[in-house]
Amino acid sequence: xxxxxxxxxxxxxxxxxxxxxxxxxxxxxxxxxxxxxxxxxxxxxxxxxxxxxxxxxxxxxxxxxxxxxxxxxxxxxxxxxxxxxxxxxxxxxxxxxxxxxxxxxxxxxxxxxxxxxxxxxxxxxxxxxxxxxxxxxxxxxxxxxxxxxxxxxxxxxxxxxxxxxxxxxxxxxxxxxxxxxxxxxxxxxxxxxxxxxxxxxxxxxxxxxxxxxxxxxxxx
Amino acid sequence: xxxxxxxxxxxxxxxxxxxxxxxxxxxxxxxxxxxxxxxxxxxxxxxxxxxxxxxxxxxxxxxxxxxxxxxxxxxxxxxxxxxxxxxxxxxxxxxxxxxxxxxxxxxxxxxxxxxxxxxxxxxxxxxxxxxxxxxxxxxxxxxxxxxxxxxxxxxxxxxxxxxxxxxxxxxxxxxxxxxxxxxxxxxxxxxxxxxxxxxxxxxxxxxxxxxxxxxxxxxxxxxxxxxxxxxxxxxxxxxxxxxxxxxxxxxxxxxxxxxxxxxxxxxxxxxxxxxxxxxxxxxxxxxxxxxxxxxxxxxxxxxxxxxxxxxxxxxxxxxxxxxxxxxxxxxxxxxxx
Numbered sequence: 001x002x003x004x005x006x007x008x009x010x011x012x013x014x015x016x017x018x019x020x021x022x023x024x025x026x027x028x029x030x031x032x033x034x035x036x037x038x039x040x041x042x043x044x045x046x047x048x049x050x051x052x053x054x055x056x057x058x059x060x061x062x063x064x065x066x067x068x069x070x071x072x073x074x075x076x077x078x079x080x081x082x083x084x085x086x087x088x089x090x091x092x093x094x095x096x097x098x099x100x101x102x103x104x105x106x107x108x109x110x111x112x113x114x115x116x117x118x119x120x121x122x123x124x125x126x127x128x129x130x131x132x133x134x135x136x137x138x139x140x141x142x143x144x145x146x147x148x149x150x151x152x153x154x155x156x157x158x159x160x161x162x163x164x165x166x167x168x169x170x171x172x173x174x175x176x177x178x179x180x181x182x183x184x185x186x187x188x189x190x191x192x193x194x195x196x197x198x199x200x201x202x203x204x205x206x207x208x209x210x211x212x213x214x215x216x217x218x219x220x
Numbered sequence: 221x222x223x224x225x226x227x228x229x230x231x232x233x234x235x236x237x238x239x240x241x242x243x244x245x246x247x248x249x250x251x252x253x254x255x256x257x258x259x260x261x262x263x264x265x266x267x268x269x270x271x272x273x274x275x276x277x278x279x280x281x282x283x284x285x286x287x288x289x290x291x292x293x294x295x296x297x298x299x300x301x302x303x304x305x306x307x308x309x310x311x312x313x314x315x316x317x318x319x320x321x322x323x324x325x326x327x328x329x330x331x332x333x334x335x336x337x338x339x340x341x342x343x344x345x346x347x348x349x350x351x352x353x354x355x356x357x358x359x360x361x362x363x364x365x366x367x368x369x370x371x372x373x374x375x376x377x378x379x380x381x382x383x384x385x386x387x388x389x390x391x392x393x394x395x396x397x398x399x400x401x402x403x404x405x406x407x408x409x410x411x412x413x414x415x416x417x418x419x420x421x422x423x424x425x426x427x428x429x430x431x432x433x434x435x436x437x438x439x440x441x442x443x444x445x446x447x448x449x450x451x452x453x454x455x456x457x458x459x460x461x462x463x464x465x466x467x468x469x470x471x472x473x474x475x476x477x478x479x480x481x482x483x484x485x486x487x488x489x490x491x492x493x494x495x496x497x498x499x500x501x502x503x504x505x506x507x508x509x510x511x512x513x514x515x516x517x518x519x520x521x522x523x524x525x526x527x528x529x530x531x532x533x534x535x536x537x538x539x540x541x542x543x544x545x546x547x548x549x550x551x552x553x554x555x556x557x
Contacts, residue, residue, distance in 0.1 A: 010486070079340065080337075080339040080340045082305075083304050083305045083306070083340055083342070084342065085303075085342075085486075122302050122305070123472065123481060123482075123483040123484070124302075124303075124483075124484075124486065125305060127483075135305075161481070165472070165481045166481075167300070167302060167307075167482075168307075170300065170302060170305050170306065170307040171307040171308055198519075202370065203364070203369060203370055204366075204368050204369060204370060205296070205298070205309070205350055205352045205368050205369075205370050206368070207296075207298055207307065207308060207309045208296060208309055208352055208368055209368055213368070
């Protein structure tokens with residue numbers, strides 16, 4: 001079992017890589033206990049098989065979303081760490097750095113810190129490689145037909161970007177409505193609906209709508 | 221915190237005030253008038269909202285044929301904290317709508333409250349009161365008639381649960397560095413060395429007298445004035461370069477669609493988050509929702525172009541007070557006579 005921790009202070013992007021592009025935090029940031037633990041072994045075995053396969057990189061997202069969700073919920077992750085980027089930074093850097101380098105093809109020629117660290121706002125949780133997998137599963141799996149909803153969330157790259165990075169979809173009700181509305185839709189239709197949501201954000205209060213109204217608005 | 225509302229100073233048709241009420245056992249935590257906590261609270265605290273709506277707003281927002289317009293709308297307060305992934309609305313309840321006092325003053329007061337457990341809240345929280353339609357009406361030109369239309373909005377108070385990191389005093393460092401072979405006549409080059417140090421490298425092939433002035437450490441006197449005046453355009457250009465980079469980091473364009481997503485920069489983007497914050501504060505004239513206004517400008521190609529090419533060059537001059545810095549150099553002329 002791995003004892004979960006979080007960095008006492010959020011880590012900074014420009015301190016993440018050495019001059020030759022290797023991932024290494026400058027100094028030894030203080031870590032604190034999260035008071036829960038998780039079993040990383042099943043995912044480690046799955047990842048080792050994945051690294052050997054020729055499947056396109058995004059195809060692993062759905063399965064890993066389920067596995068990360070199960071790993072952390074089985075470990076009883078306290079609710080408040082789900083929205084604490086310091087925990088996601090720790091798990092990304094200390095438990096999944098090899099996966100993140102593989103998934104985003106990060107190397108010394110292309111050292112990208114954000115996939116380890118996340119960033120600000122709604123986009124930050126989509127940028128961090130592990131929170132982007134966990135949060136959709138956490139929101140969708142408690143819904144009716146949650147498995148199908150999660151599968152549909154990951155079946156199109158446009159959905160992940162349009163929903164998880166959308167500031168309105170920080171409201172869980174809007175997040176779920178977007179996933180339901182976009183089931184079976186083409187990329188162009190999803191992009192159009194998201195643009196509409198963005199265009200009318202200052203003139204329509206989506207936060208007061210119920211789910212059916214949101215779906216209708218997104219589809220018309 | 222006391223309510224600051226005074227009907228004589230009410231400057232908008234909808235005004236929102238918030239007050240923070242700490243837990244009785246919260247010992248070492250306080251906040252300032254700008255609603256910035258000096259240290260993170262450890263216990264749940266209550267946020268009380270008070271909103272004021274000018275009754276005559278109904279006469280301008282609803283078509284004259286519409287009966288009882290105040291019953292076809294409601295006032296809500298929307299909270300958004302991207303850092304905490306928390307967003308929602310709370311209904312504001314009128315406390316005096318039917319009172320004679322409200323009819324006399326023309327102002328309706330509303331109240332609401334919410335509890336925040338700091339264990340699940342981070343960074344900043346934006347609040348805004350919105351007057352929202354609750355019932356559709358027949359379509360009329362120049363009137364918003366659809367259910368859920370936003371009819372009006374308030375000022376946007378901002379609560380900072382985590383104090384923003386200050387830019388340190390020795391933020392810009394200067395040293396003489398090797399000439400950039402591609403640009404041998406360039407005087408300086410900007411290097412971002414680490415999260416806490418930005419360095420200006422002066423071309424080692426520049427005339428020694430110029431390097432001597434630019435690297436002098438005089439605090440007062442003519443040499444200090446000359447250095448300040450000569451350095452001013454460099455510092456301004458550096459701020460502009462850093463702000464442009466910050467803006468670029470904030471704009472994420474999805475390939476294959478027209479969607480532009482704005483990425484708010486938190487402290488993991490330091491120092492770019494502070495640079496964007498300071499420049500936006502100047503550009504949007506200290507409005508409390510200046511970062512929202514910056515996001516709106518960055519989201520639209522045309523507005524972004526105006527922001528970067530027109531507003532930014534002026535804002536950095538304002539920020540650095542270029543006129544005063546250049547005047548210090550001009551004053552030397554009198555001393556040289």
